[in-house]
Amino acid sequence: MAAKTLTIDGKQISAFEGATVLQAAEEAGIPIPTLCHLDGVYDIGACRICLVEVEGVAKLLPACTTRVREGMEVRTDTERLRNYRRMILELLFAERNHVCAVCVSNGHCELQTLAYEHGMDHVRYEYRFPKWDLDVTHRLYGMDHNRCILCNRCVRACWHIEGAGTKNVAGRGARAHIISDLNQPWGDSESCTSCGKCVDACPTGALFKKGATAGEMAHNRAKLEFIVTAREKKQWIASE
Amino acid sequence: MSFLDLDEWLVDLAAAVDVVYSPIMDIKEYPENVDVVLVEGAIANEDHVELMHRIRANTKVVVAFGDCAVTGNVTALRNPLGDPENVLQRAYKDAADIAPQYPAEKDIVPRLTPRVTPVHELVKVDLFLPGCPPPAPRIKLFLEQLLAGKGERLAGANIKFG
Ligand code: SF4
Ligand code: SF4
Ligand code: FES
Numbered sequence: 001m002a003a004k005t006l007t008i009d010g011k012q013i014s015a016f017e018g019a020t021v022l023q024a025a026e027e028a029g030i031p032i033p034t035l036c037h038l039d040g041v042y043d044i045g046a047c048r049i050c051l052v053e054v055e056g057v058a059k060l061l062p063a064c065t066t067r068v069r070e071g072m073e074v075r076t077d078t079e080r081l082r083n084y085r086r087m088i089l090e091l092l093f094a095e096r097n098h099v100c101a102v103c104v105s106n107g108h109c110e111l112q113t114l115a116y117e118h119g120m121d122h123v124r125y126e127y128r129f130p131k132w133d134l135d136v137t138h139r140l141y142g143m144d145h146n147r148c149i150l151c152n153r154c155v156r157a158c159w160h161i162e163g164a165g166t167k168n169v170a171g172r173g174a175r176a177h178i179i180s181d182l183n184q185p186w187g188d189s190e191s192c193t194s195c196g197k198c199v200d201a202c203p204t205g206a207l208f209k210k211g212a213t214a215g216e217m218a219h220n221r222a223k224l225e226f227i228v229t230a231r232e233k234k235q236w237i238a239s240e
Numbered sequence: 241m242s243f244l245d246l247d248e249w250l251v252d253l254a255a256a257v258d259v260v261y262s263p264i265m266d267i268k269e270y271p272e273n274v275d276v277v278l279v280e281g282a283i284a285n286e287d288h289v290e291l292m293h294r295i296r297a298n299t300k301v302v303v304a305f306g307d308c309a310v311t312g313n314v315t316a317l318r319n320p321l322g323d324p325e326n327v328l329q330r331a332y333k334d335a336a337d338i339a340p341q342y343p344a345e346k347d348i349v350p351r352l353t354p355r356v357t358p359v360h361e362l363v364k365v366d367l368f369l370p371g372c373p374p375p376a377p378r379i380k381l382f383l384e385q386l387l388a389g390k391g392e393r394l395a396g397a398n399i400k401f402g
Contacts (some may be wrong), residue, residue: 100402101307101372107402116399121368122310122360129319129355146320202258215402 006072015068020051022063025076031087032076033114037064037200040228041156047149049088049114052076060084071183086118094125095174096132097146104217105205111149130174137187140210141199145177148206153180154198161201161227166192178206200224242373249380256387276386278305278369282312283357287350296363301391303382306357307372307401316356324352347393367391370401 002017008025015024020043025032035047047067052063055073063076075081092111100106132145150169155178158167168188170179180186199207200220208217226238246253262272270291277299283289296302307313318327332341343349359365369382378398385392 093311097317097320098311099317101313103402112401115401116396119393119395119399121370121394121399122304122358122365124360126361127312127316127319127358129316131322132321 004068004070004072006068006070006074008074009076017068019068020064021052021061021066021068021072021074022160024068025063025074030076032063033117034064035110035203036151036153038153038156038224040224040232041153041160042169044152044156046152047092048090049085051081051084052079053081069147082118085114086120089115089118089120090123090125092149093120093123094127094149095130097127097129099146102214103205104208104212104214105147105149105219106215108215108218109205110203128174132177135180135186136210137185138192138194138210139187140194140208141186141196142187142208143178144206146206147204148178149204150178151203152191153201153203154207157197157224160194161224162193162197164177164191164193164195197224222236242371242376243379245376246347246380247376253383270294270298274299276301276303278303279309279359279365280305282308282315283353283362284315285350285352289353289362292359292362301366301386302359303367303369303386304365305369306374307370309359310368311401312356312358313372313376316358319355320387325355328352367393369394370399372402374400 003014004017005012005014006024007013008021008028008030011028011030013024013028015027022032022034022037022043032050034054035049036045037043038225039052043064045062048062050063051060052066053075054061054066060081063074089111093115095173100112100113103109106112134142134144134146136142150170155167155169161163166180168179169176170183171177180189181191186192196209199209202219206215222238226236230236244250259265260274261267263291277295279292279295279302283290283292304310308315312319318324321327328342332342369379371378374382378400381398382394
């Protein structure tokens with residue numbers, strides 16, 4: 001595989017042809033915030049939190065779906081990017097109903113952590129306060145649409161790590177939401193294997209194990225990593 | 241309550257400031273020329289709206305204090321249900337065993353606003369201290385900065401919701 005040389009934040013690095021800017025940055029130890037990216041499944045560039053500036057390109061580009069090019073100059077941490085990232089986070093909070101104080105994922109939530117990192121001490125946009133329901137028909141797991149950010153990680157984990165294809169997205173725009181099978185109660189789904197990979201993939205408190213109360217739901221990403229490593233590297237090693 | 245967790249530092253604080261208004265003080269009218277106010281709770285009824293406008297007009301630095309003031313938090317859980325009538329109906333009529341009726345004494349019980357909003361949706365807020373509740377050490381840090389004349393926005397590890 002041919003290598004490409006590029007600079008990220010002024011640092012000269014080389015990356016394999018076909019690598020994404022996110023992979024190249026990760027390799028070089030340069031952190032780029034992500035939300036919809038999940039190791040082991042393909043990227044869809046849905047959340048835009050990983051936006052970067054590329055010299056000579058007017059638009060901001062998502063690092064997770066942009067491939068490296070020879071001589072590319074990437075900036076990952078500018079005033080403009082920080083502003084847009086905070087804006088995106090605030091819009092995510094304003095879009096549904098995030099009541100951290102009573103959320104199962106309080107303290108273990110990727111959305112929350114990013115909000116802190118980006119200095120979000122309040123949301124400047126008007127909250128929409130939409131009406132969404134809870135699906136607690138599954139024997140083991142629950143889904144609270146109020147906390148879903150539509151990152152699609154559960155859908156990709158379900159289709160491409162477990163291979164069940166239970167989780168999908170239905171609806172458009174503000175009414176887009178995660179469904180099970182043909183939009184039926186999760187508990188009635190015939191394709192769901194009850195593996196819980198969607199739950200472990202979820203960055204927020206939208207998917208949770210039943211019985212978890214406020215602050216108790218820490219998602220176990222190590223389980224997904226284990227399977228993905230086994231598949232890609234043929235090594236059965238757990239990271240913890 | 242979290243405020244009271246400041247323990248003996250409250251004594252130092254009392255020496256540094258004049259407390260001119262609080263819901264638990266015997267002062268009915270919010271005074272004029274106030275330097276700093278810590279507003280707890282969201283805007284949920286018509287009294288809150290009126291008081292909040294008066295507070296803004298008479299105060300230099302308005303601080304939204306705690307998640308309810310900053311986001312609406314649990315008090316805003318009624319918003320997705322729409323008309324406040326639905327909530328009143330559920331709480332005071334459907335759930336009542338005897339003589340179901342709304343608490344609606346004129347000039348005593350204020351009417352609910354159509355939806356609960358964070359303070360900054362109603363008036364300009366200068367500083368935000370989220371947390372449910374904000375822990376005492378963070379309140380202390382925040383107030384010390386204010387007393388030192390540098391009211392700064394919180395950042396990084398000092399921001400925490402829930
Ligand atoms: S999902 Fe995260 S941001 Fe949303 S309410 Fe829960 S802890 Fe807060
Ligand atoms: S349920 Fe969780 S993983 Fe699925 S789209 Fe919503 S936030 Fe993402
Ligand atoms: S992580 Fe790149 S767009 Fe979401």
